[in-house]
Amino acid sequence: MKLKTGAWLLAASVLAAGCGTSTPDTQSASPVGDGQTTTRPGYEGATDPDPAPVKEKANAQAVRFGGKPVIEACNLLSWTDLTSLGVKVDPRPDPNIVNFQRSYLVGDGSGLLKTSAITYAKADGLALNKCNYSLRSADGTLQETLAVAVSQPAYVPSAAGAAAAYDGVHPSIALGSVRLFSKRRDVPEPDASGEAAVVLGDTVASFDFDLKGAGNAGKLQDIAKRVMQNLQAQADHPVGPSTIDYSSPVFPQPVAQPCPLLTPDVVTPAIGADASPLVSEMPGTSVGDVVFPHETQPYNYVALECARGTGQDDALSRKALALRVTSFLSEEGAKKYVENTAGAHGGQATTAPVGDESKIMTDTLSVKTRGVLIFRKGRFAFELQLADHDGHPDGLTLEEATSALGPAGQKIAQSFRGV
Incomplete structure (x- = not known):
């Protein structure tokens, strides 16, 4: 077989x-x-019967944990967002942890949550609320990744202190009340690699990126701004985790x-x-x-x-x-x-x-x-x-x-x- x-x-x-x-x-x-x-x-050379069939179904019902709505990581950088920005996820029919994984909270279950975060959960590490993608690079060979992890005090108790630590620090980008603090890795241009803390109130979203070449790396500013816009939108009108469907x-x-x-x-x-x-x-x-x-x-x-x-x-x-x-x-x-x-x-x-x-x-x-x-x-x-x-x-x-x-x-x- x-x-x-x-x-x-x-x-x-x-x-x-x-x-x-x-x-x-x-x-x-x-x-x-x-x-x-x-x-x-954009998927020329792909060998699967359909390399890009995914669509999302929105879920208007926000999940609440600890008495407050959960801001779902995948709602900050969704499949729909990537598609609208011209970013393509690597096609692979068999589920795996690298290609596309969503860790999120649902509205039932009495078992305790346990975070490893000392400050806030990092998108390149362990997180209770995380979304990660492996991207299709321009030449189809280089591994490129995007990931977002969200920390809120209800399930990451140290998140409030981590967010407060950024008070008074000059952000790399500000968009209304949302501030982004970026830390770049040393990679040759035009590649872009690094991690950013996106902060709004007591919520911290970790955004990690490893992009190769001018294609996806050239879209980094637009991707980061989309994360910031979505964080504000989710704080104002939270919704639940979408359903990944296919067409x-x-x-x-x-x-x-x-x-x-x-x-x-x-x-x-x-x-x-x-x-x-x-x-x-x-x-x-x-x-x-x-x-x-x-x-x-x-x-x-x-x-x-x-x-x-x-x-x-x-x-x-x-x-x-x-x-x-x-x-x-x-x-x-x-x-x-x-x-x-x-x-x-x-x-x-x-x-x-x-x-x-x-x-x-x-x-x-x-x-x-x-x-x-x-x-x-x-x-x-x-x-x-x-x-x-x-x-x-x-x-x-x-x-x-x-x-x-x-x-x-x-x-x-x-x-x-x-x-």
Whole structure:
């Protein structure tokens, strides 16, 4: 089975070479979109079926924590902002921590939050409220990044003192009441690299940038001003975290969202601790395709991953449920994905059914393939993992997975009604 750039559970031994292009016969028998590709301006040379399908859905309901609205980091530099500024995120269909990650707070969960910040959370480090992107550079080879992290006293108690420390200091840029204090790294022109503290009242937003060449680096001032404008707008009229959705001619059906499925009643029993309001989400940034063994027909897919558990900003100290959902255009694609993935990693039948079909991985090759519950519901494939670096660094045994993940998977499958 061949998946683009690093599928979550698949070992290299099961990846087949070549992307494969559908023939007219297989194309006509497949759902609209399967095997098709589209081009996007500025993504010349991209190999995914659609390198830029992401769109955002706004969420007018602000989250409150500690009695005050949360200013979501991704609302200070959103996907929509980047698009309007002509900044392109690197296309990659399989969720990963570098390409696009959103850590944000939601309105439920009684578990405590724990910050590592001594002053305020830095965008290039650990943060409870953070958004980071890996960008597509002009030549398609250089790694460029943008990140924003927000600290407010309700969940980063030292933020108020950090903000007060900037009182009387001359800012690099001022925009109304918003002040930006920039610290550049020593890089050759026209590159731009550095970190800035964007301050408004007792809120500090850390803005980190590493931009190469005249293309994205030339837009740095506009990007920084957009962060400042958005901070003021969010302070005046806070809104909640947006939904990352997709619009693509090669994937014309709705995509399943994993984060809403990780409710406290699902997470808490599985991790043995109260679920916190902290959610960590990694959406794929392109439409991918997969060719299964002994076939030539590509199946287009979209994947998102979400994790929720205890409230540490350090993922290695956190105990969480991680759920990846891969949406296909047909049940056939999802069936073959589950069959091939489970077959390649020692899939064992679950003691109780989950969804339409289910297996537990027993392959000891990786924590990502040992004790992971994979199941299907319609055209959607679900992979559920207990992420517990300290307690289960090598993954779960079959018995542990059955106990911890089986009931959680059943609740997820029962609550998911399709899209």
